[in-house]
Amino acid sequence: MAPPLTGSRARTVLTSPEGDELEHALRFDFKAFSNDAEYEALIGGTKMALDAGSRNLTPYSYS
Template sequence: MEENPSENERGIWKLSVDGSSCITGSGAGLVLTSPDGWMLEYALRFGFKITNNEAEWEALIAGLKIAKHLEVQKVEASSDSQLVAGLASGEFKAREDSMAKYLFHF
């Protein structure tokens, strides 16, 4: 028996998110990849004022909702935002209300 089963055998889906905000608008992208390599790619555009970190959160929440709709059992998510990753993993504590509100989704 293999000591370290592959992600495919463990049924782990990968969720990668990235968000951005500037004066002209904000948006995010997400890629949800199945254990066998099937990919879903989404682009999100927000019609409200949002920060870069909030855009990352919105993408993460959207990706998790999609995974739930697909009845995915295991998801490993990644974000290039150290703040979002730290808050989602419980490594960081939210100091701002704008970040704390997103923790209710977990």
């Protein structure tokens, strides 16, 4: 049996101008309030977008 999940989770979705989507799940090793998880997802998504070569970003939050 797998151990229970601990920490918090978030998800980022990068969408290209053409509508292609790249989805990524994030898991944190700490319990986080909703705002904390949103900020961590924003940082993770921004790093992922920059690594993919993005130069123009428009962040959205659906909380």
